[in-house]
Amino acid sequence: MDQHTEIIRRRYDRVSAIYDVLESPMELMALKKWRLEVMKELKGKVLEVGVGTGKNIEYYPDGLDITAIDFSEKMLAKAREKAGKLGKKVDLRHMDVQKLEFPDQTFDTIFTTCVFCSVPDSVKGLQEMGRVCKSGGKIIMIEHVRSEQAVLGLVMDVFNPLVVNLYGANINRRTVENVYKAGFTKVEVSNLSRDIVKKIQIYP
Numbered sequence: 001m002d003q004h005t006e007i008i009r010r011r012y013d014r015v016s017a018i019y020d021v022l023e024s025p026m027e028l029m030a031l032k033k034w035r036l037e038v039m040k041e042l043k044g045k046v047l048e049v050g051v052g053t054g055k056n057i058e059y060y061p062d063g064l065d066i067t068a069i070d071f072s073e074k075m076l077a078k079a080r081e082k083a084g085k086l087g088k089k090v091d092l093r094h095m096d097v098q099k100l101e102f103p104d105q106t107f108d109t110i111f112t113t114c115v116f117c118s119v120p121d122s123v124k125g126l127q128e129m130g131r132v133c134k135s136g137g138k139i140i141m142i143e144h145v146r147s148e149q150a151v152l153g154l155v156m157d158v159f160n161p162l163v164v165n166l167y168g169a170n171i172n173r174r175t176v177e178n179v180y181k182a183g184f185t186k187v188e189v190s191n192l193s194r195d196i197v198k199k200i201q202i203y204p
């Protein structure tokens with residue numbers, strides 16, 4: 001792991017103890033609804049990238065073969081605890097999306113919720129997901145991004161260093177642009193909340 005990745009990984013280790021509490025207002029307002037929307041689209045062999053404390057695990061449909069990864073061992077420990085309590089079968093692995101340890105074309109569906117705000121080299125992480133996704137498969141992402149509205153975008157730029165230092169996440173990531181930079185061409189994007197929270201569907 002390079003030095004920058006290690007710094008961000010440690011920030012998630014640090015925030016793991018309070019992550020669920022910090023995130024609960026967003027969960028109540030909208031995240032739960034968006035998580036359920038993603039779950040409806042999972043098929044076959046599934047990979048969740050950046051599982052975090054396992055907020056999606058309770059919604060995993062039964063009967064699917066699901067692997068989930070995260071580079072923060074402390075976030076992953078919370079996910080393990082949740083999966084155990086819920087009796088959900090999931091193969092949880094410590095792994096960096098920038099360097100996935102899976103062969104090419106392993107998964108039918110890959111999904112992320114609020115992950116690519118913090119992956120240090122987003123383009124590399126997206127390319128890795130493309131590599132391990134089967135052709136004919138699908139990558140589904142729910143991600144918050146930088147607003148294109150002038151004032152709001154500027155506010156996000158100004159506050160970004162503070163949020164990254166505290167939390168490890170960037171509030172001004174241009175994830176849709178990064179998806180194209182990663183080389184994907186068949187992409188569908190829709191707005192879930194203003195132009196800030198997007199559903200991005202990629203057909204590698």
Ligand SMILES: C[S@@+](CC[C@H](N)C(=O)[O-])C[C@H]1O[C@@H](n2cnc3c(N)ncnc32)[C@H](O)[C@@H]1O
Nearest residue numbers: 012050051052055070071072075096097113119
């Ligand atoms: C904001 S949290 C979201 C967690 C979860 N997806 C959710 O919806 O609650 C971002 C997660 O992505 C993980 N993450 C960030 N960069 C990563 C990387 N390079 N490889 C694997 N996991 C990563 C972090 O450790 C963290 O658990």
